[in-house]
Amino acid sequence: MNLGENRENEEFLRCCGGPYEKFLCLTLKFAVVIIAIIDIGLGFIGVWTLIIVAGYYEMLQHLSLWMYLRPVLSVVGGFFRMFGLYAMLRADHSKLRYYSVYKIIEFFMLCIFRPLEYVYCEVNDTCGWLYFISVWIGTFISLIYTKTVWSTNVRLRNNETLLVMHGKAVAELLEQRRNFIYQPVYGVPISQTQFSLSMAQA
Structure with a gap:
């Protein structure tokens, strides 16, 4: 078995298929740049949320653990997101891997805390079925984004720079x-x- 076959048989999280060759109609480079920019934007929203929460302490009584940790995670992840954006502009695998690892950790945290958030809302009767649907849609989108970053990292690691950059x-x-x-x-x-x-x- 050659290196190409090993790469294609490498599965994301061991059960979610091999690396992407593109993201919808976008190249992997353009897709990761967009994902990193979205993540950076979420980081700024997280900072703003923390400022609001700090300014209105009584709001903490109505916030669950995940609703408070979500902006904290966004702020902490800002460093890795900048790494991801810089890595794609430079096609640097050595830096993109940090962003890839961060996205995987972030995804697992979403999988843990979002169901807890839903349970919290159900117990306190503050969320409806629309929130339940949005939780699972958000988790699925996060999975796709995470696999896209992981796929790009795998392709660059195997010297497939042309595929990543141009399709x-x-x-x-x-x-x-x-x-x-x-x-x-x-x-x-x-x-x-x-x-x-x-x-x-x-």
């Missing part, structure tokens, strides 16, 4: 062109072949 079609086209350029030409003098290669590379 599968462009990556395959450039690979075919490179194979064609460096394909040996039989029956042609070496000097002429080298001249043709130099002209093609130029």
